Amino acid sequence: MNPIGLMKFITSHPLNRAAPLQAVGRFARWQIASRLVGGPIYLPFVAGTGLMVSRGMTGATGNWYCGLHELDEMAFVLHALRPGDLFADIGANVGSYTVLAGGAVGADVLSVEPLPATFERLSANIRINGLEQRVEAHCCGLSDRAGKITFTVGLDTMNRVALPGENLATCEVPVMTLDDLCGDRRPVVLKIDVEGHEVPVLNGASKVLDSTAVKAVLIETNGSGERYGVVDDAIMSTLSNRGFTPCRYDWEARKIHPVTGGERNTIFMRDPQAMEATCRQAPRYSLVNGSV
Template identity: 55%
Template sequence: MIKPIRFLLKHPLNRRSKIKALSRFVRWQLASRLIGRPIALPFVEGTSLLTETGMTGATGNWYCGLHEQDEMGFVLHALRPEDLFVDVGANIGSYTVLAAGGVGARVIAFEPHPGTFDKLEANIAFNRLMPRVTAHCCGLSNEPGELAFSADADTMNHVMQASETGPSITVPVRSLDEALNGEVPVVLKVDVEGHEIPVIQGAKGTLSNSRLKAVLMETNGSGERYGFSDDDIIEHMAGFGFEACSYDAIVRSLTKHQPGSDNTIFVRDPDEMQKRCSAARTYMLINGTI
């Protein structure tokens, strides 16, 4: 338990309420063991996430307001209710609920693991977001087909290499361009545990369209298992006209990307996006506002 406690105590959104953050941690540890079934934890703007033990991202949102405060804050500030957000690697739906329930945007979500997809659908239904969210149980790659996915790694489930062992499932995959069928999001999130380059290769039409303003993507070195580096991702995105940036959601500042970050926000026009984020309304969290 030491690691999550350190995380929540150091989290920027808990800087003024560390005791309350510790209280939320203790309450979850007790309730999750006593109740033994999914618990609806309050999230952004009156939404909730149905959470079970082992869901590190969802419990991080409960402990800290926003588990990934800068990336999640960017989604809140960059989107408007009339926009489309595409969530690739949606998991149980933290970003989907954030965009559809928090902002009121329309969302298309993709999650390949059937068990996790059931939890995504449960969160969509619990928050009554069905009119605004379309969810697909499939993976994304450079071409349609099937791929083997790990089956027991929670948010770290990924496309398995032939040399990997362990529990796995075979899931259908599509290209993003084919799956969107001409629709273009304002913001795209890609969280595929290292499989980013094949997803990019299957999204050339989407990434080339000027209506797409920003892409959130992991740059934590996980692509090395497939022979891709973070620099490869940055180079590919630059070819579509995107600049690698970082965002400080607390002060709403968009700056040049700093190497070493686990995530990168690729922005087509940083000046325009800075104005858009600065003008966004304030959102209610469980531990304050952003």
């Protein structure tokens, strides 16, 4: 995102509406401090948690600028989970959702990040928040079968399964299925952010998805699978056929609205009415710029 677009995003973010100048101040302080320090900096996050952040981590810095970078989706995770629930963070990157669920809520977390360098940063954020006993982290990918897959490296949150013949830096990583990873465990909420590889991940999760213990699946539906010849309709049909309804979450009213098509991120819910009741009963969580 270019500087003008980033500034518009920050000042127009719903959590910054009441104090846009303070948001600009957080942006300016980060730009200065990150250049002076030159390495990871601890930034406050949600409800007493924090993230170790370095320059170029767009998702993590977005949390500092805006409280919650992906507002509706992150607020949903905070409101839908309870202490002791199991949350699966597939494509964890440096751990924003892992820390939300494990640190702020007190849920147990299965955290999966395939790239070794990013996994080190994820592990650091697990340690800095004292979550070693609550988070089970795996340095691997997920797909429809066990094996190895080539991933891009150096693209921050946009790293993905590499296409044949691409002139990009890559590395080979082991993959397994979500069914094998979970065993007899069933996450209450799944977050899947795998930059277009969603359908193979879902195809390797038939036992998990067939369980009524799984209440919601938060998944990208932004067309990124088209580079692999897969359209978002395949995600919609896979989850709809298992009894999930595509929805969006209104964090402010704590209301759930069914949608007919995917948005950038779609939350598929097994029972939207029951999930709305759960979200309404959740406590509020403090942020750097307010609360949700």
